[in-house]
Structure formats: structure tokens, C-alpha cells
Amino acid sequence: MPQPDLELHDRPQGEPRRSFITHVLAAGIGLLVGAVPALSGLAFFLDPMMRKKAGATGDGFLKMPVALDALEVDGEPQLVKIIMDRVDAWNTYLQQPVGAVYLRRTEQDKVVAFNSRCPHLGCAVDYKPSEKIYFCPCHTSEFKLDGTKQNEIPPRHLDSLEVQIRNGGEVWLKFQNFRATTPEKIPVA
Ligand code: FES
Structure with a gap:
């Protein structure tokens, strides 16, 4: 009795399976090859935004040009212009004037700071030494002096800013501008 030809008999079942695996492998390699430039493009696209998140000044604090010793306890506020790098989604602008702050030493180791921009419409606030008011x-x-508003025109008090004393006498400030006209402090870039 003639034996069936196993090689010929198996070929129709095996071939589609091998063909399927070949297609899956080819598709996987194609995906990988396509993903490399796509991921590179995505990284390029996100890079400026990630840099912005990281912040151009590390933890966001700037060292003030005024040391603690130069501020008298319970003395007058000192106006300091803020110059720093500005970063938007795509560009870094080096050493730009971004605002000004009043620094005032209230205790031996404490300095308070206010953004000098008026929270009403953003005008620059002056200091009147004769009346001790902004x-x-x-x-x-x-x-x-503590930033409290004295009439109903401004929607909020002066905007206080975070200050740290570091290394025994350096004054560091986290500068931030805020939206004018709102009762809440809403940070703006
Ligand atoms: S801008 Fe300061 S009170 Fe109007």
C-alpha cells in the first residue's frame, strides 16, 4: 500500500503559519524602524517645554543683589529690579528686566518681599518714606508696610513673594508676576 507523502501533505498547513509569523516579524521591525524618528521628533518637540518646566533658575530662587546685613531691621523697603532669563516654549531670552520688588527686613533673620506691580492695573508702586506707605x-x-491695601480700588493686597535667607546672609527670592484686576493671586509667565 503506498505511503502518503508526508512532506507534500504537511506543506499546505505549515506554509500559512510560517507566512503569518514572517508578517508579524516584518510588521514589528517596521514599527520599530518608524518609531525611532517619530520619538526623536517628539523629543525635539517637547524639549523646550521640558526645559521650561525645569526652570532656568533651578529651584526658582534668585540671589538678590542686596545682602541681609545691608537691610536695617524694621527699616525702609528697598526697591530691587529683577533681571533674569526668560524662557518661553521655544526661546530663552537672557538677562531681561521682568519686574521689581520691595525688600524689607522685618526681623533679625526675616525679609519680606512684595512685587512692586500694583494689583489693580499693574502700575509701578512707589514708596513714601514720610508716611511709611506704598x-x-x-x-x-x-x-x-505689610502690603495691606488701604482703599477699595485695588482688588487685593500687594503681592507677597517667597524669600529665603541662605548661607548666613544671602537674600534669595522666588520672583513671580501675577495677573492684575483679580481678587486672587494668579501667576502669569
Ligand atoms: S493701577 Fe494702582 S491703583 Fe490703579
Whole structure:
């Protein structure tokens, strides 16, 4: 009795399976090859945003040009211009003026800071030594030394900023501008 030809008999079942595996492997390799440039492009696209998140100044604090010793306890506020790198989604602008702050030493180891921008419409707030008040010339508004507003025109008190004393006498500040006209402090870039 003639034996069936096993090689010929197996070929129709084996071939589709091998063909399927070959297609899956080819598709996988194709995906990998396509993913490399796509991921590179994504990294390029995200890079400026990631740099922005990291912050150009590390933890966000800037060393002030005024040391603690230069500020008298319970003395007058000192106006300091803030110059720093500005980073948007795609560009870094080196050493740009971004605002100004009032620094005032209230205790031996404590300095308070206010953004000098008026929370009403953003005018620059002055300081009147004779009356010991902050004064906004745009709509004649006043703020006490602790930043409290003295009339109803500004929607909130002066914007306080975070200050740290480091290395026994350096004054470091986390600078931030805030949106004008709102009762809440809403940070703006
Ligand atoms: S801008 Fe300061 S009170 Fe109007």
C-alpha cells in the first residue's frame, strides 16, 4: 500500500503559519524602524517645554543683589529690579528686566518681599518714606508696610513673594508676576 507523502501533505498547513509569523516579524521591525524618528521628533518637540518646566533658575530662587546685613531691621523697603532669563516654549531670552520688588527686613533673620506691580492695573508702586506707605500714583491707592491695601480700588493686597535667607546672609527670592484686576493671586509667565 503506498505511503502518503508526508512532506507534500504537511506543506499546505505549515506554509500559512510560517507566512503569518514572517508578517508579524516584518510588521514589528517596521514599527520599530518608524518609531525611532517619530520619538526623536517628539523629543525635539517637547524639549523646550521640558526645559521650561525645569526652570532656568533651578529651584526658582534668585540671589538678590542686596545682602541681609545691608537691610536695617524694621527699616525702609528697598526697591530691587529683577533681571533674569526668560524662557518661553521655544526661546530663552537672557538677562531681561521682568519686574521689581520691595525688600524689607522685618526681623533679625526675616525679609519680606512684595512685587512692586500694583494689583489693580499693574502700575509701578512707589514708596513714601514720610508716611511709611506704598503708594500707587495711577489711581492714588495706598498700601501699608505689610502690603495691606488701604482703599477699595485695588482688588487685593500687594503681592507677597517667597524669600529665603541662605548661607548666613544671602537674600534669595522666588520672583513671580501675577495677573492684575483679580481678587486672587494668579501667576502669569
Ligand atoms: S493701577 Fe494702582 S491703583 Fe490703579
